[in-house]
Amino acid sequence: MRMSELFFTTLREDPADAEMPSHRLLLRAGYIRPLGAGIYSLLPLGMRVNMRVTQVIREEMNAIGAQEMLMPVVHPADLWRETGRYDQIGPEMGRFNDRGGRDMVLAMTHEEVVTDLLRKLINSWRQLPQQMYHFQTKWRDEPRARGGLIRVREFTMKDAYSADRDEAGLDRSYKLYYHAYTRIFARLGLEAIAVASDVGMMGGSLAHEFMAFSTFGEDSLVLCDGCGAAANRQVAAVRREVGASTPQEPLKEIATPGASTIDELAAQLKVPASTCAKAVFFADRDGRLIVAIVRGDDEVEETKLTNAIGARDLRPAREEEIRAAGMEPGYASPVGIKGATVVVDELVASTANMVAGANKAGYHLTGVNVGRDYTPTAVADIASAKVGDACLACGGQLRIENGIEVGNIFKLGTRYTGALGATYADEAGVSHPIVMGSYGIGVGRAVACIAEAHHDEKGLSWPISISPFDAQIAIVGANKDPKVTEIALALEVAAEAAGIELLVDDRAETPGVKFADAELIGAPWMITISPRSLEAGGAEVTRRSTGERSVLPIGAVLDAIRAAQASDRAAVEAELLARGYPPRHSARDPHPAA
């Protein structure tokens, strides 16, 4: 490809409204352009990276026996009514009417459609298991798009689905995807780990998220270096010391003027924050008030709270809602109130004689005991894991890092097949619902994460496996010697024949511009061909990631690139093998370990 013909432009200055490096650089280097909030065009450079990423995913999907297909973006709403999600899902789903006035939806995901196909195509146990996937556009009207391709409203997802006859089959399928995903992210140059996660709107029983480490990550990952346990903070359980059993003291009201926060309260009473009960208020979709009680040194983890009581759409409660329930913000507790759902953290439930609000401004109660002084609706682990907490599995110290979710795998079970009546007949002719899993990767987000992980102050620096071009040629000094252009273009032709894609900078720009743009665009090698390089023996080859430079005879350049590509790929495979993730597993083969 000649750069003079490439549909793109680089920007010399950073776009004002891009913060994250991937956003900034993908814009500046001419990979993407926004159309609206969270809606992007992929320019040819961006599309090339997208295709490379897609190809890696495709190869690994095919390797586990998944079959590529394509399902529509526009669905009849009736199908979504059958699973109940048409009403469950809020404004993040795009809805419209066709010309006949029928309700239609834009795909946010494809469980409904794939399950509809299963019920139409699968009749017998002999047809199972099945694995299928596609790359398709999703529309999710996110409340807030952000960070360029990191969180957008329209995006391409690779979503795969497994269909098995029973839980054991689903276990096997799940492990296959775990295996494939590990291989995919390694091949994409992403350091990603699988963490236990919430099942969210997908439903189902077990889920892992694959998280790319990033300081800009929106999720907090709770990690144990001791045993390798990893979980999303939303669901991370930790080992918690149970309070010593102390005799219960009588309830006593004390004046605590101005102590409307836990810090002030603990300071005023000279007691540790852990002995104070913190009340946090939420309201659900129907306006029902929910009081969550955690220890003063803990925070409420909303996802855990949501799951503990099967609530939906929690939001912070408004002050008037709290007062309406008979509580005093700043001095609130469930003691003496009625009508609210009270969820108590298990640690609070096992701690005697806590300090809690008196529901009267300026007063607290001491000697508060759960069960005696108030009755909780539920007792559950609803506190956020903290740095330094003890690992549930091994007791080791936990640490917390930020990550970006690039993929997830869900055990759906019969959530959809049950609702839609997708069944098969077993050997005895008895009908059973098909057992499903679903497995997603956001392609554009993966691209953005790779850019986050592979860039420097000068620009992008793609891994060899997914760069838009294998190398970029800077033609320098063509005015002094027309031969350099000839040689460069001949090299491009030879490369094409060898299956190597070069981007040749034949523009009438000064060398400085060409070098700067090459570094911005970030192909793994920059090849300079100039009178000077020819004199030195051929082409000057610079490795983008290291800045390492050498001069090679023109005839040796392509071989060198190919050799480097091969050894890079071999190194990734060797590492994957060492970790227990060799290539090639069929869905019907026994699986090693995952």
Added chain:
RNA sequence: CGGGGUGUGGCGCAGCUUGGUAGCGCGCCUGCUUUGGGAGCAGGAGGUCGGAGGUUCGAAUCCUCUCGCCCCGACCA
């Protein structure tokens, strides 16, 4: 949806407080010179100042409403 910010040629910004002919840098076009780290000189093109309404002799500037976008929080690949 709450909070904060911002909207002025393709990009980055000034001008707004104190109303009076819309400016700067980069990029773009033409010519000449230049050519190994974002060239120089000369000439040139390009803007309903996000939109609507209002105040005023006069609005980028003041007022009201509205829309877009970005960032921070509650949600997700």
